[in-house]
Amino acid sequence: xxxxxxxxxxxxxxxxxxxxxxxxxxxxxxxxxxxxxxxxxxxxxxxxxxxxxxxxxxxxxxxxxxxxxxxxxxxxxxxxxxxxxxxxxxxxxxxxxxxxxxxxxxxxxxxxxxxxxxxxxxxxxxxxxxxxxxxxxxxxxxxxxxxxxxxxxxxxxxxxxxxxxxxxxxxxxxxxxxxxxxxxxxxxxxxxxxxxxxxxxxxxxxxxxxxxxxxxxxxxxxxxxxxxxxxxxxxxxxxxxxxxxxxxxxxxxxxxxxxxxxxxxxxxxxxxxxxxxxxxxxxxxxxxxxxxxxxxxxxxxxxxxxxxxxxxxxxxxxxxx
Amino acid sequence: xxxxxxxxxxxxxxxxxxxxxxxxxxxxxxxxxxxxxxxxxxxxxxxxxxxxxxxxxxxxxxxxxxxxxxxxxxxxxxxxxxxxxxxxxxxxxxxxxxxxxxxxxxxxxxxxxxxxxxxxxxxxxxxxxxxxxxxxxxxxxxxxxxxxxxxxxxxxxxxxxxxxxxxxxxxxxxxxxxxxxxxxxxxxxxxxxxxxxxxxxxxxxxxxxxxxxxxxxxxxxxxxxxxxxxxxxxxxxxxxxxxxxxxxxxxxxxxxxxxxxxxxxx
Amino acid sequence: xxxxxxxxxxxxxxxxxxxxxxxxxxxxxxxxxxxxxxxxxxxxxxxxxxxxxxxxxxxxxxxxxxxxxxxxxxxxxxxxxxxxxxxxxxxxxxxxxxxxxxxxxxxxxxxxxxxxxxxxxxxxxxxxxxxxxxxxxxxxxxxxxxxxxxxxxxxxxxxxxxxxxxxxxxxxxxxxxxxxxxxxxxxxxxxxxxxxxxxxxxxxxxxxxxxxxxxxxxxxxxxxxxxxxxxxxxxxxxxxxxxxxxxxxxxxxxxxxxxxxxxxxxxxxxxxxxxxxxxxxxxxxxxxxxxxxxxxxxxxxxxxxxxxxxxxxxxxxxxxxxxxxxxxxxxxxxxxxxxxxxxxxxxxxxxxxxxxxxxxxxxxxxxxxxxxxxxxxxxxxxxxxxxxxxxxxxxxxxxxx
Numbered sequence: 001x002x003x004x005x006x007x008x009x010x011x012x013x014x015x016x017x018x019x020x021x022x023x024x025x026x027x028x029x030x031x032x033x034x035x036x037x038x039x040x041x042x043x044x045x046x047x048x049x050x051x052x053x054x055x056x057x058x059x060x061x062x063x064x065x066x067x068x069x070x071x072x073x074x075x076x077x078x079x080x081x082x083x084x085x086x087x088x089x090x091x092x093x094x095x096x097x098x099x100x101x102x103x104x105x106x107x108x109x110x111x112x113x114x115x116x117x118x119x120x121x122x123x124x125x126x127x128x129x130x131x132x133x134x135x136x137x138x139x140x141x142x143x144x145x146x147x148x149x150x151x152x153x154x155x156x157x158x159x160x161x162x163x164x165x166x167x168x169x170x171x172x173x174x175x176x177x178x179x180x181x182x183x184x185x186x187x188x189x190x191x192x193x194x195x196x197x198x199x200x201x202x203x204x205x206x207x208x209x210x211x212x213x214x215x216x217x218x219x220x221x222x223x224x225x226x227x228x229x230x231x232x233x234x235x236x237x238x239x240x241x242x243x244x245x246x247x248x249x250x251x252x253x254x255x256x257x258x259x260x261x262x263x264x265x266x267x268x269x270x271x272x273x274x275x276x277x278x279x280x281x282x283x284x285x286x287x288x289x290x291x292x293x294x295x296x297x298x299x300x301x302x303x304x305x306x307x308x309x310x311x312x313x314x315x316x317x318x319x320x321x
Numbered sequence: 322x323x324x325x326x327x328x329x330x331x332x333x334x335x336x337x338x339x340x341x342x343x344x345x346x347x348x349x350x351x352x353x354x355x356x357x358x359x360x361x362x363x364x365x366x367x368x369x370x371x372x373x374x375x376x377x378x379x380x381x382x383x384x385x386x387x388x389x390x391x392x393x394x395x396x397x398x399x400x401x402x403x404x405x406x407x408x409x410x411x412x413x414x415x416x417x418x419x420x421x422x423x424x425x426x427x428x429x430x431x432x433x434x435x436x437x438x439x440x441x442x443x444x445x446x447x448x449x450x451x452x453x454x455x456x457x458x459x460x461x462x463x464x465x466x467x468x469x470x471x472x473x474x475x476x477x478x479x480x481x482x483x484x485x486x487x488x489x490x491x492x493x494x495x496x497x498x499x500x501x502x503x504x505x506x507x508x509x510x511x512x513x514x515x516x517x518x519x520x521x522x523x524x525x526x527x528x529x530x531x532x533x534x535x536x537x538x539x540x541x542x543x544x545x546x547x548x549x550x551x552x553x554x555x556x557x558x559x560x561x562x563x564x565x566x567x568x569x570x571x572x573x574x575x576x577x578x579x580x581x582x583x584x585x586x587x
Numbered sequence: 588x589x590x591x592x593x594x595x596x597x598x599x600x601x602x603x604x605x606x607x608x609x610x611x612x613x614x615x616x617x618x619x620x621x622x623x624x625x626x627x628x629x630x631x632x633x634x635x636x637x638x639x640x641x642x643x644x645x646x647x648x649x650x651x652x653x654x655x656x657x658x659x660x661x662x663x664x665x666x667x668x669x670x671x672x673x674x675x676x677x678x679x680x681x682x683x684x685x686x687x688x689x690x691x692x693x694x695x696x697x698x699x700x701x702x703x704x705x706x707x708x709x710x711x712x713x714x715x716x717x718x719x720x721x722x723x724x725x726x727x728x729x730x731x732x733x734x735x736x737x738x739x740x741x742x743x744x745x746x747x748x749x750x751x752x753x754x755x756x757x758x759x760x761x762x763x764x765x766x767x768x769x770x771x772x773x774x775x776x777x778x779x780x781x782x783x784x785x786x787x788x789x790x791x792x793x794x795x796x797x798x799x800x801x802x803x804x805x806x807x808x809x810x811x812x813x814x815x816x817x818x819x820x821x822x823x824x825x826x827x828x829x830x831x832x833x834x835x836x837x838x839x840x841x842x843x844x845x846x847x848x849x850x851x852x853x854x855x856x857x858x859x860x861x862x863x864x865x866x867x868x869x870x871x872x873x874x875x876x877x878x879x880x881x882x883x884x885x886x887x888x889x890x891x892x893x894x895x896x897x898x899x900x901x902x903x904x905x906x907x908x909x910x911x912x913x914x915x916x917x918x919x920x921x922x923x924x925x926x927x928x929x930x931x932x933x934x935x936x937x938x939x940x941x942x943x944x945x946x947x948x949x950x951x952x953x954x955x956x957x958x959x960x961x962x963x964x965x966x967x968x969x970x971x972x973x974x975x976x977x978x979x980x981x982x983x984x985x986x987x988x
Contacts (some may be wrong), residue, residue, distance in 0.1 A: 032834075060713075151834065224848055225732070260598060415766075433763075508948075
């Protein structure tokens with residue numbers, strides 16, 4: 001018994017010491033871990049210098065199938081606040097995040113979007129499409145949720161967060177306007193967006209596009225040859241000229257579509273690469289949320305016969321985007 | 322008597338080898354550093370039937386397999402009519418023990434006999450009608466024509482042994498090496514097999530068989546090679562198959578009554 | 588719709604998949620037959636699971652060198668290398684340590700596969716983009732089948748079939764009688780190497796369509812099913828190829844028609860259905876025929892025993908026997924034999940006597956053991972053996988009064 005008490009005491013001392021260290025660290029910046037890059041970028045904009053943000057999923061990473069690694073777990077356990085999308089986007093991490101939520105603040109930011117604005121899931125009756133960031137107007141709710149979560153974790157800085165959030169939301173409103181204007185220039189008959197998976201429902205709904213993915217809402221779903229054949233027939237019949245690859249999903253099925261259309265004598269091009277579940281390279285303009293949406297809108301508009309400035313909303317898109 | 326090698330001896334030995342359809346010099350085979358066959362010299366005579374006898378573990382099967390290159394010997398030289406065995410394999414027909422065969426393998430009797438023609442046809446050669454007729458005649462020689470379309474696994478031990486003999490006959494070889502051809506067969510099959518072997522001898526071919534039944538050695542064979550890891554004796558049955566040699570080979574393990582070869586041969 | 592799919596009318600993409608799958612099915616069925624003969628079916632499972640780390644490493648290497656990470660030939664080369672390593676590990680473990688082959692297979696399978704999964708987890712965090720797609724090698728993914736892939740599979744399948752045609756004789760001889768094969772000039776190790784090389788080749792080209800987890804099924808189920816149809820090894824190989832191709836053709840067509848049906852598992856289920864049909868309905872060896880034959884046999888035994896009783900003047904008590912004898916025209920309702928019956932009975936009695944003598948002879952023990960109550964002795968012993976028995980019995984006897 002003596003030995004056990006001794007060990008418990010030593011253990012307790014270590015925990016106390018590390019807690020104290022953490023408390024000291026808290027005083028400096030709020031450490032935030034976000035799952036997707038879009039959330040991380042938002043957290044940086046809302047938090048500014050007051051937060052250190054780490055994103056688990058970099059560019060090109062698919063959140064539908066992502067499983068947390070030991071390094072991720074370690075980072076999340078030590079963070080002050082964990083932000084994730086929710087709505088079943090990070091499907092493989094659900095259980096872990098529920099568990100973590102008992103010790104650390106864990107907030108699903110997409111669930112800040114009111115239910116009436118959510119698109120329901122094709123396959124599951126009680127679920128929704130999680131790709132809410134595709135509509136900047138809806139993403140403002142997520143920004144608000146981020147602001148609230150960070151204010152809760154660091155109440156001293158609540159005012160700063162509120163001010164930053166307001167600035168950012170204004171930017172997003174401009175972005176939404178730009179997107180709407182560019183996409184309106186696309187002729188009605190070519191307003192069909194075909195991508196590797198069903199990530200663009202919110203986009204389609206907001207801007208009047210018909211949206212078709214080869215795979216379903218989650219990239220875990222199997223795309224059958226039947227789906228490819230159906231899409232090829234539709235593409236040929238409606239004379240659709242361009243389809244789009246995604247940065248975080250394999251482009252094989254898109255290439256199969258192109259070959260299938262070619263076999264029927266129809267020339268189908270790749271209109272461009274879109275950022276669907278992940279952003280561009282960190283440090284580049286496309287590596288921010290604004291840049292990502294800007295890039296998508298500009299690319300889609302141009303490829304489908306509309307007009308948009310080559311360098312996008314802010315003239316910051318890299319050439320050849 | 323110590324024989325110093327000189328030109329004459331060497332010439333004589335070379336001539337001796339050239340006349341022998343099967344000669345072994347200094348063959349040694351070991352498993353895990355224990356010798357199974359040690360420095361065996363044996364010269365088999367053409368047109369004769371020779372038995373290889375010895376107790377269990379004496380290395381009789383090993384001798385044959387090593388001579389054919391199925392097992393790698395530690396040392397030794399094997400010649401067929403004076404030429405290295407590796408070049409003369411097409412002249413040898415081998416009937417192994419039945420132990421390693423997969424009886425579930427789906428194959429008919431006739432197909433087994435046709436396998437004997439592999440050396441002739443090679444990977445891709447076609448089997449002609451003449452080949453099939455030849456295979457059937459070999460089956461006929463062993464009395465198994467009625468069984469040509471049967472599954473090999475459905476036959477009795479004796480019938481299987483006959484089929485394997487037919488397979489060897491199909492090779493039309495000069496030298497026949499058989500490993501315990503009479504083990505586990507019925508009396509009628511034994512009679513049939515020995516009849517075939519004697520007919521081979523009558524055709525001038527050479528037959529060498531590992532044999533387990535000492536009582537039939539004088540009846541069936543002309544010559545004998547007594548082996549117990551080392552060669553104990555070799556030669557015609559009358560002179561080599563003696564009490565003394567048998568004791569030396571079996572080392573007192575021979576508990577049955579002594580066989581008087583003169584009495585049996587007479 | 589299924590009809591159109593089967594005949595390649597359902598469009599370019601479906602046709603590509605069906606065509607590639609059918610070729611794969613034929614090659615897998617044929618190659619798997621030799622595994623089946625050699626009793627080494629599970630080694631193919633170890634090989635297929637061992638492809639995973641190779642695929643992952645090939646991806647990492649290609650990306651590091653600046654190429655497209657998902658180039659199929661590159662990934663397949665990687666898979667082949669690690670499959671070869673896995674095979675080598677199994678051989679080495681089985682021959683150099685005290686592990687038996689099945690333990691070696693289990694060890695290699697799990698270690699290689701686990702390593703592959705770890706590498707996939709590493710890859711998911713690589714920011715090289717577009718890496719999703721490697722997990723499709725687990726269960727196959729035909730939605731992304733391109734013309735280049737189909738060509739690769741066709742070439743691989745054709746090569747496999749060519750090699751089987753060339754080396755079929757040594758492979759079969761080695762399976763049946765390895766010692767005789769050696770003495771016939773066949774190199775055992777090289778033949779085994781060719782066989783396992785063929786298995787590896789088929790596994791690698793099958794990764795795309797059925798995936799590594801299920802390719803073993805496509806290798807093994809067709810020859811097992813084919814075994815019910817023939818007792819000749821060369822026919823079994825051919826039938827296995829046909830069944831494999833059929834399963835793949837039907838399965839791929841079905842998955843092209845129905846939305847959301849994954850191709851690999853459907854092909855395997857089709858193969859299993861063909862196996863079930865073969866097992867139940869194949870002539871001579873199927874269960875149905877066996878059941879029918881068994882009933883025929885039972886009735887035959889009744890008749891034979893009835894005839895023996897007639898021949899020996901004993902009364903028959905079993906009503907079924909009397910009924911059968913009457914139906915065959917061998918006896919009347921009261922048990923008195925007809926002329927036909929008398930003739931048959933005396934032949935049967937002679938046969939029984941011969942069997943009795945054969946059974947008493949220890950030298951004929953193995954042949955006598957085959958007597959099952961119905962077998963004619965002419966089917967078991969050769970004429971010289973029967974003549975010898977007759978000599979001992981002393982000629983045919985007439986019926987007792």
